[in-house]
Amino acid sequence: MSHTGTNANAAQASQNTSPLPSLDYAAVRASLLAGEEIALIDVRGEDPFAQSHPLWAANFPLSRLELDAWSRIPRRDTKIVIYGEDASGDLSARAAAVLHSLGYTKLHQLTGGLAGWIAAGGEVFRDVNVPSKSFGELVEETRHTPSLSAQEVKQLIDDRANVVVLDARRFDEYQTMSIPGATSVPGAELVLRVRALAPDPTTQVIVNCAGRTRSIIGTQSLVNAGIPNPVAALRNGTIGWKLAGQQLAHGADSRAPGIDAETRQSAQADARRVADRAGVWRIARNALSTLVQPDRTLYRFDVRTPEEYAAGHLPGFANAPGGQLVQETDHVAPVRGARIVLADDDGVRADMSASWLAQMGWEVYVLDPASTDGFTETGHPDLNAPPPPAVNTITASELGEWLHQAGADDVQVLDVTPSANYVKGHIPGAWFAVRAELAQALQSRPRPRRYVFTCGTSLLARFAAADAARLTDVPIYVLDGGTRTWAAAGNALEAGETGLASARTDRYRRPYEGTDAPAQAMQAYLDWEFGLVAQLGRDGTHGFRVV
Numbered sequence: 140m141s142h143t144g145t146n147a148n149a150a151q152a153s154q155n156t157s158p159l160p161s162l163d164y165a166a167v168r169a170s171l172l173a174g175e176e177i178a179l180i181d182v183r184g185e186d187p188f189a190q191s192h193p194l195w196a197a198n199f200p201l202s203r204l205e206l207d208a209w210s211r212i213p214r215r216d217t218k219i220v221i222y223g224e225d226a227s228g229d230l231s232a233r234a235a236a237v238l239h240s241l242g243y244t245k246l247h248q249l250t251g252g253l254a255g256w257i258a259a260g261g262e263v264f265r266d267v268n269v270p271s272k273s274f275g276e277l278v279e280e281t282r283h284t285p286s287l288s289a290q291e292v293k294q295l296i297d298d299r300a301n302v303v304v305l306d307a308r309r310f311d312e313y314q315t316m317s318i319p320g321a322t323s324v325p326g327a328e329l330v331l332r333v334r335a336l337a338p339d340p341t342t343q344v345i346v347n348c349a350g351r352t353r354s355i356i357g358t359q360s361l362v363n364a365g366i367p368n369p370v371a372a373l374r375n376g377t378i379g380w381k382l383a384g385q386q387l388a389h390g391a392d393s394r395a396p397g398i399d400a401e402t403r404q405s406a407q408a409d410a411r412r413v414a415d416r417a418g419v420w421r422i423a424r425n426a427l428s429t430l431v432q433p434d435r436t437l438y439r440f441d442v443r444t445p446e447e448y449a450a451g452h453l454p455g456f457a458n459a460p461g462g463q464l465v466q467e468t469d470h471v472a473p474v475r476g477a478r479i480v481l482a483d484d485d486g487v488r489a490d491m492s493a494s495w496l497a498q499m500g501w502e503v504y505v506l507d508p509a510s511t512d513g514f515t516e517t518g519h520p521d522l523n524a525p526p527p528p529a530v531n532t533i534t535a536s537e538l539g540e541w542l543h544q545a546g547a548d549d550v551q552v553l554d555v556t557p558s559a560n561y562v563k564g565h566i567p568g569a570w571f572a573v574r575a576e577l578a579q580a581l582q583s584r585p586r587p588r589r590y591v592f593t594c595g596t597s598l599l600a601r602f603a604a605a606d607a608a609r610l611t612d613v614p615i616y617v618l619d620g621g622t623r624t625w626a627a628a629g630n631a632l633e634a635g636e637t638g639l640a641s642a643r644t645d646r647y648r649r650p651y652e653g654t655d656a657p658a659q660a661m662q663a664y665l666d667w668e669f670g671l672v673a674q675l676g677r678d679g680t681h682g683f684r685v686v
Contacts, residue, residue: 159228159235162220163250164259170218171195171680174500176436176476178212178219179249182234184573187224189647191263193256194270194678196222197473200645201230202555202574204237205602210457210523211473214436215242222249222256230575241525262678265667267647268352270469273671274499274683275352280672281685284359286374289383292345296320302343303336304373305329307357307462310394315653316377316387318347324395326357326462327442327488330364330410332395334402340367347373347380349651351668353466360491363416364409378651378661403485410490414505417494417686421507422480430504436477440464442488451514456482458519461492468499480504484511500682527598528605532619535628538591542568551587553580555603556594556622558643564632566593566618566625573641574603578610580640590615597621 170177180199181188188198199207212219219238223230231248238246249256257263266272278284287295295302296319304321306313313323324332329346337344344366346357354372361370373379377387398406422430430437441452442461452458459471461481472479479501481489486509496503533541541550552569554561561571572580590613592600597620604617618625626632636643650656650664675681 159221159231159246159248161250162247164256164261167193167220167249168261168680171475171682174476174682176214176217176474178217178474180219180221180234180473181223181253182221182230182575183223184575184644184646185267186644186647189267190265191253191257192269193261194264194273194675194680195469195475197469198267199234199473200575201234201237202603202645203599204234205241206522206524206599208238208241208243209525211471212243212436213438214474216244216434217436217474218245218247219243220247220249222252225252225254226250228252233575262674264671264674266664267649268467268469269671270499270681271466272352272668273675273681274495275355276668276671277675277683278359278498278685279351279355282359282362284355284362284372285370286354286358286372287345288374289380289385292318292373293380293383293385295343295345300343301339301341302345304345304347305333305336305357306348307346307353308348309460309463312349312652314390314392316349316389317391318345318373318377318380319386319388321347321388321391322393322395323391325444325460326353326360326465327460327492328395328444328462329357329360330366330413330491331403331406331485331487332398333361333366333368334405335396335398337368342368344368344370345373346370348376350376350378350664353462356465356495357462360413360495363413363494364406364491365412366409375665376651378665382658382661403487407486407490410487410494414490414494414497417497419490419493419497420502420504422504424506424513427480427506430478430480436474438472438474438477438479439482440471440479441482442492443483445519447484449518451511452516453482453513454516461488464492465495465499468496468501472501478502478504480506482506483509484514485509498683498685500684522598527601530601530604531614531616532597533591533616534619535625535630538566538618538625539628539630541589541591548585549588550591551584551589552591552593552618553603553607553640554593554622555599557645558639559646560595562634562636564622564626564634565637566622567631567633568638569593570638570640571636571643572603573645574599574606576641577603577606581607581611583640586611586613589613591618592616593618593621593625595621595623597624 305324307326358372440459441456448458483489592604594600650660
């Protein structure tokens with residue numbers, strides 16, 4: 140068992156009690172319309188965020204602020220506007236204290252919280268990654284992106300027609316469920332690899348995702364690039380396929396083949412033409428430092444696959460595969476008005492990704508020419524976060540002995556991992572708790588003689604344990620190495636919602652993920668997507684332009 144000192148960050152945060160200056164709906168809207176840098180952050184859990192939020196809000200759950208802030212909001216004097224549910228300001232004040240301890244200097248609360256935004260006439264949106272999804276709907280409406288129904292695509296497959304189906308999602312999503320016979324080609328890879336998969340220009344190319352956005356953007360990417368093949372989106376993706384009563388495949392592993400030099404050159408010419416038309420900026424690698432300015436946020440992304448990135452990349456560039464970057468821009472680049480620079484090694488994936496970001500209103504650059512020169516870093520960088528609090532720790536074997544010897548009220552294990560991970564497997568008898576709701580969680584359970592906190596790796600558990608130390612005088616420990624260490628030692632795990640000290644508000648269950656979403660929820664999701672263009676018009680801050 141080890142013991143270390145107090146949590147300096149938490150102590151500093153708790154001492155920062157000065158009131159936050161407020162910005163109201165009109166001021167935030169004015170900043171967005173002016174193109175100023177601003178981060179509007181929702182510090183509730185993902186589920187309440189997904190139920191209702193402004194278009195350009197980014198979800199920063201209070202439970203994870205220390206782990207997410209520095210990488211997602213890299214400039215410490217960014218204008219940050221924080222909000223929770225209403226005017227009580229409790230979540231906002233707590234989040235501001237943490238952000239202050241992390242060095243952020245321009246912190247504001249949204250007047251009246253989300254309720255104040257709505258009362259002032261602000262438009263609110265459901266679901267997650269809304270800027271990208273609403274942009275996709277606008278693209279389809281503006282460009283009349285071709286699509287085919289699930290029944291039409293299945294008939295082509297059944298007839299053994301000259302057709303290929305390309306799945307534009309992440310590979311893990313594709314493996315969970317896919318159209319039978321489809322090949323995994325994540326979005327930014329489509330223009331680069333489609334000629335190798337459909338060399339015959341008469342081959343019908345179908346692009347799909349789970350719902351609509353990546354199907355639309357992927358299909359329109361091929362259209363914009365001038366691919367000679369007939370191209371169409373699978374209308375409504377795997378959701379539409381399931382609603383049509385058709386069977387999906389599971390565990391598929393078909394990937395696109397490699398490409399030759401001639402194919403690469405054709406794709407490069409196509410992608411460059413698209414990027415130029417969209418207004419993408421270009422910058423030489425030796426001039427990149429000119430974009431590093433003290434009053435501007437600069438996001439640097441390598442848009443290749445995770446495997447390629449790990450094999451070698453430019454220092455200072457984070458991995459954001461292009462298709463997902465376009466799909467999840469609000470998550471990876473939550474500072475609206477920031478600059479973005481993209482890199483790859485082929486001149487295709489960065490250009491195509493940048494073409495969409497430019498149309499979404501971002502000031503976006505591509506490193507030109509593309510090459511592997513300077514790709515000196517390997518692997519994936521460590522989490523950019525402050526050192527975890529110093530806490531008392533115990534080993535898996537010590538915890539096992541405690542649980543074996545314990546009476547009913549002796550040891551309480553609290554697991555602050557994401558609830559989806561808790562449900563998959565947790566220490567027997569452990570209770571799930573949302574870190575931001577620890578006070579309520581501790582009150583909901585009988586008082587034990589000792590608390591033991593855990594999560595997947597023990598990182599978040601250390602922050603939660605420091606929080607709990609300010610709420611109770613019960614001795615608190617952290618399982619060193621977390622639940623992974625417990626399982627690696629051969630100890631049993633149990634699955635399911637066997638103990639919830641907090642509701643599972645940390646995770647929004649997407650109607651398009653997994654294989655068991657109710658048909659009613661899937662149809663409601665599609666109906667919501669169809670209404671996004673009208674919501675964009677009412678909101679008026681999007682800044683999108685479709686070329």
